[in-house]
Amino acid sequence: MKIGVIGLGIIGGVWARHYENAGVLSGVWNRTPQADFPLWQASPESVASTAHAVQIVVADPPAVREVIERILPALGPGKVVVQSSTIDPQSSDAFRALVLATGARYLEAPFTGSKPAAEQRQSVFYLGGEAGLVAELESLLALVSQARLHVGDHRQAATLKLAMNLNIAAQMQALSEALTLSRRAGLADEVFFGALAKNVGHSGLARLKEPKLRAGDFAPQFSVKHMLKDMRLASRMNGCEDFPVLYTVRDRLAAAERAGWGDEDFSALVKLLG
Numbered sequence: 001m002k003i004g005v006i007g008l009g010i011i012g013g014v015w016a017r018h019y020e021n022a023g024v025l026s027g028v029w030n031r032t033p034q035a036d037f038p039l040w041q042a043s044p045e046s047v048a049s050t051a052h053a054v055q056i057v058v059a060d061p062p063a064v065r066e067v068i069e070r071i072l073p074a075l076g077p078g079k080v081v082v083q084s085s086t087i088d089p090q091s092s093d094a095f096r097a098l099v100l101a102t103g104a105r106y107l108e109a110p111f112t113g114s115k116p117a118a119e120q121r122q123s124v125f126y127l128g129g130e131a132g133l134v135a136e137l138e139s140l141l142a143l144v145s146q147a148r149l150h151v152g153d154h155r156q157a158a159t160l161k162l163a164m165n166l167n168i169a170a171q172m173q174a175l176s177e178a179l180t181l182s183r184r185a186g187l188a189d190e191v192f193f194g195a196l197a198k199n200v201g202h203s204g205l206a207r208l209k210e211p212k213l214r215a216g217d218f219a220p221q222f223s224v225k226h227m228l229k230d231m232r233l234a235s236r237m238n239g240c241e242d243f244p245v246l247y248t249v250r251d252r253l254a255a256a257e258r259a260g261w262g263d264e265d266f267s268a269l270v271k272l273l274g
């Protein structure tokens with residue numbers, strides 16, 4: 001089975017190179033042309049027509065809609081759309097219906113793990129769709145990931161991804177406040193992170209972001225603008241109305257974007273605290 005990748009951003013570009021190295025990449029396309037990328041195609045339609053599976057990893061629901069509407073004529077029986085952008089369950093419903101109407105199949109496949117994880121093939125997929133389809137795609141997705149969790153249907157996969165990001169965004173804000181409090185008391189970052197490493201509150205996120213926070217390096221692993229997009233999507237969902245932390249982190253991320261840090265790593269939240 002050959003796969004095409006649409007969206008060569010932070011993650012899509014890395015995954016496409018892994019697929020290429022494994023000899024399974026059939027084509028790539030990105031809105032802003034990257035014509036020297038291996039197996040570059042002039043349009044998303046041509047990626048879809050040469051691939052069995054088309055993996056979409058673009059910014060947000062409007063971007064996914066644009067891509068899907070363009071590739072629809074090239075879809076049909078035997079084709080699979082693997083939708084890996086972080087979107088909301090309602091959008092997932094709509095995109096799945098468009099794809100199924102062509103006779104193609106649809107797998108909601110959001111993932112976790114930012115740029116370093118993608119580079120090390122350590123992404124983790126939350127798969128939503130039929131078990132048979134998940135099994136068919138297992139060997140392809142294994143080329144870029146350490147785990148493929150079949151979590152339920154397409155809506156549940158999209159929801160789980162937003163739930164995971166809510167937890168991460170909240171942790172980032174709390175970590176920023178704790179670090180700032182410690183700095184304001186004259187404690188060195190080394191002391192703060194040394195204590196955190198032996199504290200029950202230590203986490204994978206703290207491990208990942210410690211070097212960036214200590215160095216003031218906000219080069220994006222996962223950007224403010226995309227975390228803001230995810231918190232906005234979550235805050236519009238049924239079932240989140242009484243989540244005070246969600247609304248707080250959404251507003252902090254919006255403030256970070258207004259400050260001009262939208263393309264920086266979401267650990268830039270700490271900069272709002274001066």
Ligand code: NAP
Nearest residue numbers: 007008009010011031032058059063085086114221222226
């Ligand atoms: P990114 O580097 O910002 O790349 C976004 C991609 O979307 C680019 O290829 C961009 O094309 C494309 N795009 C934007 N608007 C478009 C449109 N209207 N039509 C077609 N293409 C469009 O983002 P990323 O970090 O790779 O993330 C991609 C997706 O994965 C997002 O949904 C994000 O939330 C999710 N995600 C990311 C991470 C992470 O750590 N980075 C982790 C989990 C999930 P241009 O080059 O033309 O702008």
